[in-house]
Amino acid sequence: MQTAAGTRPNATRTDLCSAGPPRPPRPDGQDRYTISEVAALTGLSAHTLRWYERIGLMSHIDRSHTGQRRYTNADLDWLDLVGKLRLTGMPVADMVRYAELVRAGESTYGQRRALLESTRGDVLRRITELRDTLAVLDLKIDFYGDLERVRDQEVT
Amino acid sequence: MQTAAGTRPNATRTDLCSAGPPRPPRPDGQDRYTISEVAALTGLSAHTLRWYERIGLMSHIDRSHTGQRRYTNADLDWLDLVGKLRLTGMPVADMVRYAELVRAGESTYGQRRALLESTRGDVLRRITELRDTLAVLDLKIDFYGDLERVRDQEVT
DNA sequence: TAGGACGTTGGAGTGCGCTCCAGGCAAGCG
DNA sequence: CGCTTGCCTGGAGCGCACTCCAACGTCCTA
Numbered sequence: 423m424q425t426a427a428g429t430r431p432n433a434t435r436t437d438l439c440s441a442g443p444p445r446p447p448r449p450d451g452q453d454r455y456t457i458s459e460v461a462a463l464t465g466l467s468a469h470t471l472r473w474y475e476r477i478g479l480m481s482h483i484d485r486s487h488t489g490q491r492r493y494t495n496a497d498l499d500w501l502d503l504v505g506k507l508r509l510t511g512m513p514v515a516d517m518v519r520y521a522e523l524v525r526a527g528e529s530t531y532g533q534r535r536a537l538l539e540s541t542r543g544d545v546l547r548r549i550t551e552l553r554d555t556l557a558v559l560d561l562k563i564d565f566y567g568d569l570e571r572v573r574d575q576e577v578t
Numbered sequence: 579m580q581t582a583a584g585t586r587p588n589a590t591r592t593d594l595c596s597a598g599p600p601r602p603p604r605p606d607g608q609d610r611y612t613i614s615e616v617a618a619l620t621g622l623s624a625h626t627l628r629w630y631e632r633i634g635l636m637s638h639i640d641r642s643h644t645g646q647r648r649y650t651n652a653d654l655d656w657l658d659l660v661g662k663l664r665l666t667g668m669p670v671a672d673m674v675r676y677a678e679l680v681r682a683g684e685s686t687y688g689q690r691r692a693l694l695e696s697t698r699g700d701v702l703r704r705i706t707e708l709r710d711t712l713a714v715l716d717l718k719i720d721f722y723g724d725l726e727r728v729r730d731q732e733v734t
Numbered sequence: 735t736a737g738g739a740c741g742t743t744g745g746a747g748t749g750c751g752c753t754c755c756a757g758g759c760a761a762g763c764g
Numbered sequence: 765c766g767c768t769t770g771c772c773t774g775g776a777g778c779g780c781a782c783t784c785c786a787a788c789g790t791c792c793t794a
């Protein structure tokens with residue numbers, strides 16, 4: 423709680439803002455993917471992909487002549503958006519609502535935009551919260567760093 | 579996806595980074611709070627407060643002569659930290675682990691600091707993710723804004 | 735033609751973070 | 765004295781977002 427705050431002399435290498443492992447890139451020139459390919463590309467499980475379809479978060483997926491799902495690039499685009507929305511903490515039910523608006527056609531542009539703007543506000547609030555939390559964490563980290571340093575001096 | 583991106587001419591008033599409703603301030607000069615007072619101060623339910631204690635997220639709370647909980651300012655401080663950690667998405671089990679380290683005394687300074695630094699990394703990653711998401715949302719919002727404007731022109 | 739990998743379905747199960755319930759005790763009030 | 769209000773307990777229940785199961789079909793390769 424004391425200490426010349428804000429210095430963070432002991433910042434670690436994790437500071438670089440790496441945002442997780444990079445997903446395998448989408449091979450181009452292709453427009454029909456099996457469910458396991460999509461699972462690999464998105465990081466979602468095949469279970470989850472089927473579940474998304476059942477609850478209406480994805481519109482009906484194309485099928486092969488034997489009834490197996492064949493995802494298109496447009497489906498992958500949609501999954502990218504869903505992934506982003508999921509990161510915001512938006513409940514799946516709300517994403518389903520958005521999906522329904524998209525399916526309902528262009529008369530819903532206004533509603534879609536309103537939903538996205540409300541989500542945008544959520545994200546901004548969330549970022550602010552996280553920054554506040556970061557400040558608290560830095561204080562605590564410095565505090566413990568100081569305590570350790572003092573203890574080391576005692577020992578020396 | 580097209581449009582002169584990045585302009586956001588139609589930003590709304592929700593842009594101000596208000597981070598939720600302000601909690602009622604802690605009355606000073608007081609150091610014994612009933613569970614419902616703490617619930618009001620923290621926004622947690624009394625159920626949740628008792629549950630936190632049961633799972634070891636809070637060390638044993640003082641009791642009145644009739645066995646009712648009496649929280650101290652130190653308890654409220656701890657709940658503030660817990661609230662921050664919760665905002666980071668840290669699982670309750672990890673917070674319990676941190677609480678155990680605190681109870682274990684000063685020999686755990688290093689571990690506590692390591693845990694906080696790892697959490698700090700999580701928060702940085704999370705902020706990056708949210709900023710990426712924000713960019714996508716802004717693109718979409720502008721896109722729908724443009725579509726609506728075009729449609730209005732058609733009507734006019 | 736056999737084997738194994740991969741896909742299908744409806745429905746049940748899981749883990750997390752609460753949330754609520756029933757039954758009971760203690761204090762304050764008219 | 766009864767009534768209300770607030771708190772206590774252990775344990776059951778809930779909503780969300782998956783996650784898995786059993787039983788079966790299909791594709792590919794050898």
